[in-house]
Structure formats: C-alpha cells, structure tokens
Amino acid sequence: MARSQILSATALLAIVMAAPASAQSVNAGNRSFSQTTPFAAETIAEFDTPWAIAFLPDGRMLVTEKPGSLFLVDQQGGKLEIGNAPDVAASGQNGLLDVAVSPDYAQTGAVYLTYVEPGDSGSRLALARARLDDTAGRLEDLAVIWRQTPAGGRGQPGGIIAFAPDGEHLFLTVGDRMEPSSAQDPQQARGKVIRLELDGSVPDDNPGADQSGVPAVTWTTGHRNPYGLAFAPDGDLWMHEMAPRGGDEFNRIVSGENYGWPEVSNGREYSGAPIPDHETRPEFAAPAVYWTPVIAPAGLTFYEGSMFPEWYGSALIGALKSMALVRVEIGQGDAADEAERWDMGARIRDVAVAPDGAVWVIEDADPGRLRRLTPAE
Template sequence: MRTLFADKCAGCHGDRMQGGRAGSLLDDTWMYGGSDDKVLESIREGRADAGMPSFKASLSDVEARGLLLLIRTNATQAKGRPATLATPVMDGVVKTAKQTFRIETLTEAVETPWGLAFLPDGRLLITERPGRLRILDKGKLSEPVAGIPAVWTRQDGGLFDVEVHPKYAQNGWIYLAYAEPRETNRSMTTIIRGRIKDNRWVDQEYIYRAPDELFTQINFHYGLRFIFDREGHLFYSLGDHGKPESAQDLSQPTGKIHRVNDDGTIPKDNPFVSRAAALGSIWSYGHRNPEGFSFAPNGTLWATEHGPSGGDEVNIIQKGRNYGWPVISWGLMDSGLPTETTAKPGMEQPVAHWEPSPGIAPVLFYNGSKYPAWKGNVLLGFMGHEELRRLTVNGTRVGKQEVLFKGLGRVRDFVLGPDGLLYAALANPGPQLSSTTQGRVVRLVPVQ
C-alpha cells in the first residue's frame, strides 16, 4: 500500500500525506467529505474541478479501500497522543455525559496486569503477564501465589486470564491460562485449574493442553480470555497464533472460541462433536485474536477481537458460526492489501468494527445500578488508544459511542466487583507494543 501511495499519490499529496501541491490527507479537514464513502468517491471518481484525477481505471476497489485504510492509519499516528494526556485525571473526578465518577487507584504495584476476577468474599485475583498471580485483599496486595507454572514471557506471552468457578464456594477451583514454554523457544496457550491454600497453588489439573506440534516460535495471538456461562460451561478464546489460515480449519484449535465443561471435557451439544476431523470443543471459528467476552442480559455472548491493521471487531458469538478471518476483514492484511471483499455468505459480520485499530480487549454489558444512566450499555476497553468507551446498543445494533476516559494506560480487563463498581486493569504504554510495564488496578466510584 505504501508503494502504491508513493507511486500514484505522493507526487501531489506529499510522501507522508502531509500535503504538497495538493492538500494534506491527515489534518481531518475534508473538502469533499470525510466519511469512508466520500473519501473513496474522491479517489475513484476524482475531483476534476480541483485537479484531483480519477483513479477508477487504474486502481481496483480493493486497492482504493487499502489506500483509505492507509490514510486513516497515518492520520491517527500523525495526531499522536492528544495534549490532554499530559495531565491524567488519575484519582481525580471525571465528568462524562451521564455519570460523574472518581477514578480510585487500588494498587500500582502490578506489572502489566492481564486478568481480574473476584472471589465471592470480595478478594480480587490479579494476574500479571510476567507470570505472577496476586490477591488484593482490602487494599493490601499479597506476595505472588507460590507454585504457579513457569510461563513463556517473550513478546505477548505470559500469564493470561484468571476466572473463578461459579460454584467456587463448594469446590474452590480457580482457572488460569498461560503461554507454556517448551524447548527450542516454542510456546502455546495452556489452561489449568487449581486451588489456593495459604497463598500456594495446589491440586493443579490441566483443562487444555495442545499437542506438542502446536507449540511454535511465534509469540503473539495467544487469545486467552475466559468466561463461564450460567450452566457452568467454560468459554475460552485461542488466537490464530500467527497462523491465520488455521482459523478456518476445524481440525486446528487456533483462531477459535471453545466451549468445554468445567473439567475440560466436551459438552455433547457442542456444534462439531459429531463431525469427523473437527475438534469437539469448538464453539465458533474464523477468529483472529479475541480478548474480551461478556454475556448480554438476554444470554447472547459478545466477544471482541483484534483486527490486523484496522478491523477490530465486536461480534455476537453464535454456536457453530464462522466469523470470517482471514477470508474477510475490515482491516489491512500483512500483505498491505485489504481482503478481496469484506462480506461473504456463510460468514458473520461484526456488530461494529473500527479503523484504524484501537486495540479492543475487554467488553462488559453493564446492567447494574451503581451507574444508573449506563444500564443496558456496553463498555469497551481499548489498549493502543487507551480508552474506556461506552456504547449504546439496541438489540444487535450499536448506536452512540462516548469516550469515558482516555490516556490513563492500556485498558486490558475489567470486571464488576461484589460492590457493583467497575474495576479495571490498566498498564502504562511501553516503548514497544508488547512491552511489560508498570500497571494499576482502579475502580470507578460514582460521584453525585
């Protein structure tokens, strides 16, 4: 795409799109309209009166859409972090359209916090990606729980989500996922459960462990978010682990959302149990790297996933359905081109998608009473764009979006506490996308 821009556009719009003989494509002022359709129209049809040639004959639709995505991505990069980020409102009061709240820091002594889960007694489990599990108890952070398996920590590897069994009071089970290391620098996502006794991990059992040939030297797209449904099934996500085509292959676990019983066995009513050569644990497929789950009040499962360059998605996950990756996507593929088409029969469309990629991870259907004006809304956490967003939804349609806060760090996870308040895991942005950095756990305390 960059070469295409250099060949066909840079002569007039400047090699970094900043403007030359013709105007800047980055400044967010549009003579002919800034919607996707209008920008595509400018490129295809040209703007003869202004001296913008038509590229209808010399660019395919896919190339035109690729240039649009490139313009969007460059515009966001050019904007950088807005000036307001210099003075974060951490521990200050934030006024938003419908709710004022105070962001209260509970701990800053965590490194790249990844997953949060409350025990029924109000203690909060926190995973740190470098491989530690800690417990926050009335403001006091425990020493790391001893006896957790060693984790692979290169790039995106590490300790991932933590979840508490819905019947924890009876059985004490806690679920953890991590990048398991193997010889020759290989790793793969593994799921275990165990109990914590005297701050020590005991009674460990494997819930999911891939065959050795699936351990690879690729250190990204591990997935792994958890959620339990009301019947006690465990859903977990596995990213494509750097093998996009595996997301369409039902004999491969990567690029899927899985559903298992609490002990890792396969429920009889899973969609592919009776199909030969398909993995029975698969619930849905065609996913790139899902990292957020939430159930809507009507019981439907919503999931987020990271797109390639652009095309981050929110999907409603239905049994046995195909969510398209890597055949359809709204983003730019590694090749620099978009996919041939963004929609195909037999492949689900996201309910919402974002270009360029904000890095969507957590999603939460809010149905509580502590922030009454947000009831029925969806909250989304962005990592790259460091935002907490509120979306109004009507059934499966996404309406207005509001940024609740921005620039306080990468929003990796959030959960509702037993007190009904929203708790979030934030991490400072690092020099690289995957850097391990200092993080914090905060809660949003409503202010009248």
C-alpha cells in the same frame, strides 16, 4: 409484483425500515471522547504488566501479571502473591493471561488460569484449573485441562475465559498465534472459540461433539486476536477481537458460525495490502460493531451493578491503542453501537465489575495501575 419490476421509492424505504438491526455493521472508529467523565478514578495498587482481574464473591480479586505472578488483592490494595502458579513462556503478548473464578467456587474453591506454556515443539496456550487456598496463599491441585493443538505460533494467544449462565460450561478464546490461515483449519485450535465442560471434557451438545480432537470442542471459527469474551444479561455471548490495520470487531457469538478471518476483514494488512470486506462474503458472520481506526480492544464485561444504573446491560471494553474505556449499548439481536468513550490516559488491559457495582480497570504497563471507578460527585 414480478421480480423484474422496479420497486417504488416508498416500497424500497419500507423494506429498509423493516430490515433487522443485525443486517447493519456499525463503524465506531471515528467516535470522539465524551466531554464529561461520569466517574472518579482512584489508584489502588500497581503491578508489573497486569493482564486480568477476577473478583471473588467477598470483593477481593485475583490479578495476573504477564511475566507469571498471581496476586490476591483486597479493596484497599493489599497484595498477597499466590504460590504454585504455573511456569509460563513470557515474551511479547505471551505469558500468564486470564484468571476466572469458577461458578462453583463457594463449594470447590476452583479457579481457572490461561497461559502460554513453553515446550520442545513450540509454546502453546494452556487452560488450567486449581483450588485456591487463600489462607495458605497458594494454588493446590493445579492441572492443565486443555492445551492448544498443535503447539506452536507466536503472539496473539487469546486465552479469555467466560462461563455460561447455567454455570455448567466454559468458553475459551484461542487466537491465531500470528498464523492467519490456521483460523480456517478445522484441525487447528488457533482462531477458534472452544466450549468445554468445567472439567475440560467435551459437551455432548457441541456442534462437532461426534468428532474427535479440535472439531469436537470448536464452537466458532475464523477469529484473529480475541481478548474479550463475556455473556450479556440476556444470555447472549459477545466477543471482541483485534484486526490488523483497521477493522477491530465486536461480535455476537453464535454456535457454528464462521467469522471470516483471514478471508475477510474490515481492515487491511499491516503492509497496506487490501483484505476483502465482510460485505463481499455474506457466508461469513459480520461484526455488529467495528472500529476503523482501531481501538485495540482488551478486556470485556457487561455492567449489571447499581452504582451506574444508566449503564445497565452495556458492554464495557478496555482499549489499548486509544487509551480509553468504551461503553457499547446492546440492542435486539446483533444490534450494538458505541455509546461513550472516556480518555483514561493509559492503555487499558482489563475491566471488571466488583460485587458492589464499582468498575475496576488495569493498565498495560510496568508499573500498571489497578484503578477503581465510582460515580463522580
């Protein structure tokens, strides 16, 4: 058939039906809360503006507080403050951020922390590695293995850690620090996902490994305010990020892709000024799911436990603005869609799954509750 010929309605339908799911970008912003809640929520402990949860293999967890404290917490709510935590620049969105347990923890006792550190040339996001001495209740051999270059910026630090399924590489989100143009600058770490060896060195198979500085560690580009990063059971890496006024995104992260911020967004500036939509710039990767109105996503995990078998493979996302826990089902390729949303009555900052399959959430408040979710009777 010549290109100038008009396709029949049947042919057009066939093409649409054959199009891959990744061609679709789903707006889940107008979804309502689920009418029933399949879990009971028990308050276990309270913290001062908690930010992140990370489980140890034995079921205890590490919890960070944004002002700078780190706690070891047992399943009954017993809290031990861990000494030798790093000094942080705590204000607004900045402070002590993520904590992650190394894949080789059983051998090394290594844990990783992200935080915004003070400096004469401005604050910067830092990634540190230390050995947890849970008997003495302190961090040993704390060392920064990566710093945001150049320093400076305001809020929106990112700072979320994810380990590759092979246990040999570390991924880290870096926000634009409220300097949008930096997200498209290859010499600035802001607005990027970076990939490192566990010791902070450059993997030789990174897209820019033959370069130096920021390009050598850059995995993807064009991000705004990413507070969720996790691997799905099939090995794909997913991330969500906050947009300005509408357009929060949930993206499958693919090496070398540019996700468009600030050139495109499915939202608008806070002033109401328009931003070109993703569909106007096909060279940028579009989100699998976006939210207008926003949910302000924070925290991300994929469910692989046994307590909620119907959730297996789903993404669980905390929501600050909508005060919710959101479940997103993952399809083939880039396909994803919100399946359920539960009213939590509080801003949910992080969500994690314990070894026994229970889901734990923390609230962005002072006091912010640490809550355990188990199947409703």
